[in-house]
Amino acid sequence: MLYGLIEPNSHAMSQTKAALRLRAKEARALLSPEEIAAYSAGIEQRLLDLLDGFETVMVYVSKPLEAETKGLIATLNRRGVRVVVPIIERETCSLRLSYLPDPSVLIPSTFSVPEPIGHELPAQPEDVEAVVIPMLAFDAEGNRLGYGAGYYDRFLCQYPHPKKIGIAFSCQQADCIPADENDVKMDYIVTEKGIIRQNGRAV
Numbered sequence: 001m002l003y004g005l006i007e008p009n010s011h012a013m014s015q016t017k018a019a020l021r022l023r024a025k026e027a028r029a030l031l032s033p034e035e036i037a038a039y040s041a042g043i044e045q046r047l048l049d050l051l052d053g054f055e056t057v058m059v060y061v062s063k064p065l066e067a068e069t070k071g072l073i074a075t076l077n078r079r080g081v082r083v084v085v086p087i088i089e090r091e092t093c094s095l096r097l098s099y100l101p102d103p104s105v106l107i108p109s110t111f112s113v114p115e116p117i118g119h120e121l122p123a124q125p126e127d128v129e130a131v132v133i134p135m136l137a138f139d140a141e142g143n144r145l146g147y148g149a150g151y152y153d154r155f156l157c158q159y160p161h162p163k164k165i166g167i168a169f170s171c172q173q174a175d176c177i178p179a180d181e182n183d184v185k186m187d188y189i190v191t192e193k194g195i196i197r198q199n200g201r202a203v
Contacts, residue, residue: 016178017145018148021145023137023174024136024172027172030171031171040062040192041071042192043167044068044069044071046195051081054081054129056081056084056123056128057076057082057128057129058083058086058128059073059132060113061085062134063111064112067167067168067169070103077100077103082123083099083101084123085099085106087117093150094154095151097124098122099121099122125159128162130164131156131162131165133146133164133165133167134168135186137173137174138172138174138177139173139174140189142166142198143179143185143186144184144186150182157184164186165187166186167189168189172191185198186198
């Protein structure tokens, strides 16, 4: 487990977040490909239970070392769920959305994230009922650290209605992550070990 302390000012908070990101990356990098595959499969099973009943779900497309989502996307498509994936717009620091009925069109794009470039099927954020979000680090209170660019926080501040589900490996958990008014809490956090609700209660 990673450990962090809440600092009183924004500069110290920024430094603390940077240190936690580094430690989380180091912890995740120690996982073998076999562990990543096995842990991701466990996360996927919990997600499929959690997402049962949702008709339109936004899912990030994983890149190396992240909790894998390609199997989840394929299974949701087979279930008849409308799968939406984010496309990173660096110019506006925002996310635009596309349906993904066919994952074979994905190609590595911005930040090496696979995206359906050239095969976009525009989706409306208002239609999304749940969002599966990557996390670099997290704590038991539902606080999340991403990669630092704020794409998901901005999106979720603008569209707060979907269920927010963060996923990561348990080794990326921190004791406490500093948060301010721009940081959006997760409703659920899913790891290979279980599900944490926002109130910190494990299920």
